[in-house]
Amino acid sequence: MSELPDNIKAIQELFRPRFEAQNARMEALAAAAFADRLANATVTHDVPAEEALAVLDAHAEGESNV
Numbered sequence: 001m002s003e004l005p006d007n008i009k010a011i012q013e014l015f016r017p018r019f020e021a022q023n024a025r026m027e028a029l030a031a032a033a034f035a036d037r038l039a040n041a042t043v044t045h046d047v048p049a050e051e052a053l054a055v056l057d058a059h060a061e062g063e064s065n066v
Helices: 006-039 049-060
Strands: none
Touching: none
16 A cells, blocks of 8 residues: 555644544543443342353353243
């Protein structure tokens, strides 16, 4: 693949700080949304992790009677 022309590289460098700032803002928003969802989660089944993983594994393998 060929190198980009210098004028395209210059434009990329010009906008790089804006894109990096936007990425940081979006990552922070996603982290905050996940933290909020986790904080407001309700436990519906008190199941040990091993049992839950076994059910998920069986489901992934296509067992329909799980």
